[in-house]
Amino acid sequence: MFSEFCLEMPDRLEDALSILSDMKGTPVAGGTNILIDIRSQKENPPRLVALGDIDELRGIKVEKGRVVVGSRTTISDLLKSSQLLKTSPSVIDAAGQFAGQMVRNTGTMGGNIACASPAADLVPPLMSLDAEVRLASASGSRTVALRDYYQGYKQDVRGADELVTQVSWNALPQKSVNRFYKLARRRGDAITVTGVAVTLSVSNGKCSKARIALGAVAPTAIRAEKAENMLEGQVLSETLIEAVATQAAAECSPIDDVRASADYRRHSVQMLTRRLISEAWNKLAQEVKSHVK
Amino acid sequence: MSNSKTITLSVNGRIRSLDVPSHRTLLEALRDSGHVDIKRGCEKGDCGACAVLVDEVAIDSCLTLAWMCEGKEITTVSGLGDVENPHPLQTSFKQLGAAQCGFCTPGMVVAARSLLNDNPDPSDDEIRYALSGNLCRCTGYTKILDAVKHAALVMREEGAGQ
Ligand SMILES: Cc1cc2nc3c(=O)[nH]c(=O)nc-3n(C[C@H](O)[C@H](O)[C@H](O)COP(=O)(O)OP(=O)(O)OC[C@H]3O[C@@H](n4cnc5c(N)ncnc54)[C@H](O)[C@@H]3O)c2cc1C
Ligand code: FES
Ligand code: FES
Numbered sequence: 331m332f333s334e335f336c337l338e339m340p341d342r343l344e345d346a347l348s349i350l351s352d353m354k355g356t357p358v359a360g361g362t363n364i365l366i367d368i369r370s371q372k373e374n375p376p377r378l379v380a381l382g383d384i385d386e387l388r389g390i391k392v393e394k395g396r397v398v399v400g401s402r403t404t405i406s407d408l409l410k411s412s413q414l415l416k417t418s419p420s421v422i423d424a425a426g427q428f429a430g431q432m433v434r435n436t437g438t439m440g441g442n443i444a445c446a447s448p449a450a451d452l453v454p455p456l457m458s459l460d461a462e463v464r465l466a467s468a469s470g471s472r473t474v475a476l477r478d479y480y481q482g483y484k485q486d487v488r489g490a491d492e493l494v495t496q497v498s499w500n501a502l503p504q505k506s507v508n509r510f511y512k513l514a515r516r517r518g519d520a521i522t523v524t525g526v527a528v529t530l531s532v533s534n535g536k537c538s539k540a541r542i543a544l545g546a547v548a549p550t551a552i553r554a555e556k557a558e559n560m561l562e563g564q565v566l567s568e569t570l571i572e573a574v575a576t577q578a579a580a581e582c583s584p585i586d587d588v589r590a591s592a593d594y595r596r597h598s599v600q601m602l603t604r605r606l607i608s609e610a611w612n613k614l615a616q617e618v619k620s621h622v623k
Numbered sequence: 624m625s626n627s628k629t630i631t632l633s634v635n636g637r638i639r640s641l642d643v644p645s646h647r648t649l650l651e652a653l654r655d656s657g658h659v660d661i662k663r664g665c666e667k668g669d670c671g672a673c674a675v676l677v678d679e680v681a682i683d684s685c686l687t688l689a690w691m692c693e694g695k696e697i698t699t700v701s702g703l704g705d706v707e708n709p710h711p712l713q714t715s716f717k718q719l720g721a722a723q724c725g726f727c728t729p730g731m732v733v734a735a736r737s738l739l740n741d742n743p744d745p746s747d748d749e750i751r752y753a754l755s756g757n758l759c760r761c762t763g764y765t766k767i768l769d770a771v772k773h774a775a776l777v778m779r780e781e782g783a784g785q
Contacts, residue, residue, distance in 0.1 A: 431756050
């Protein structure tokens with residue numbers, strides 16, 4: 331049983347934005363977070379604005395190497411997209427380990443980003459792809475890099491009258507690996523203990539670009555930027571990868587909770603970073619070797 | 624503050640008009656109007672007992688507001704078949720002992736149906752994956768897996784015979 335609220339169901343983005351600016355309201359996309367928070371009385375919004383009827387917010391496009399996903403696109407939509415599998419493998423890794431079938435069929439990418447949970451599984455993959463978030467309000471729109479979107483635990487830069495309309499990023503370039511690993515108790519219904527997303531690109535036999543994004547080990551999802559910097563421009567070795575993994579663990583600030591201790595989380599960041607970077611480097615080895623001699 | 628309106632939707636092929644307030648979930652609205660084959664478990668998306676098909680897509684009815692389903696087609700486990708004319712999933716759940724207390728069964732069958740819509744010949748892993756949002760505290764899942772596999776086979780054979 332819910333506490334009472336008004337429910338607006340606009341079918342055009344424009345109308346949703348004017349409701350938000352004129353009357354205030356809480357967006358509801360799939361409802362798989364917000365309805366639970368309302369039921370447990372963590373949230374008590376007087377007015378909900380449902381985005382479910384706004385078709386223009388749903389869909390996946392890849393144009394000129396740029397991937398653009400509407401905020402109302404469901405986790406199941408992501409999983410079914412062969413274009414995403416090619417251009418954004420870590421997003422598919424995350425979608426594949428996401429909740430159960432029914433939640434995947436309703437939960438959305440926009441809701442995952444806007445719920446601002448440090449354990450939201452799409453966020454580390456999207457950070458590892460340098461994704462940008464488009465925010466729109468009745469008075470205009472702006473684009474924010476996902477890495478600048480969060481300000482603290484469950485805090486984001488979104489104004490009360492703004493909606494996330496789309497998320498976009500560049501397709502993974504050639505000679506690159508991009509993966510996400512979700513450490514959790516079980517598949518389906520399990521909140522992430524530690525999430526690690528990695529992108530590694532090589533050119534001329536060296537690591538030309540590195541991204542390490544971490545979920546559920548700090549007040550927000552974060553990038554381990556010092557660790558990334560240690561990789562760029564280098565030929566990777568076991569010693570370097572070990573040092574990078576130690577650095578990534580040093581950059582997180584996990585807490586103890588019912589799912590895991592802070593120590594375990596930090597340890598798992600180190601192990602998973604080492605594993606993902608080694609695997610990526612090994613996968614790119616052919617590429618690297620052809621440049622060594 | 625919360626307002627009420629009459630929404631029209633189809634439940635198992637019958638058009639229904641329901642007078643519901645905006646904060647009513649689909650689960651509550653359907654159970655209150657007699658569709659008690661949909662089960663109320665956790666009410667937070669964990670157990671899948673409340674699963675129904677909305678326009679052939681499986682969702683948790685406890686996490687969906689009734690108003691959002693205006694004009695849509697809802698299918699519950701009873702809509703798949705009845706005692707005289709059971710769906711292959713219903714027959715194999717019964718014959719292979721996949722239901723014990725039966726509380727999870729409506730949601731399991733609906734989730735399995737949604738899987739078989741997309742994938743008529745799923746592997747064991749694909750079945751486990753599709754049912755990972757449905758909890759069962761009785762069976763240990765083995766017989767549920769067997770029942771879905773068997774029903775898939777029956778449906779493929781029936782399809783081939785047509
Ligand atoms: C059983 C279960 C399992 C789950 N498993 C996972 C999991 O494995 N991984 C994971 O990351 N999450 C998981 N979740 C959490 C949730 O399903 C996801 O975060 C999902 O992506 C939320 O999307 P939604 O559309 O349902 O969001 P909603 O609940 O509709 O909204 C969430 C928040 O975002 C806001 N919002 C939504 N859309 C917009 C928009 N376009 N613009 C601005 N604000 C918006 C809402 O106001 C609300 O504050 C799980 C939830 C359940 C119930
Ligand atoms: S009652 Fe809906 S998922 Fe448990
Ligand atoms: S048969 Fe009892 S919960 Fe599944």
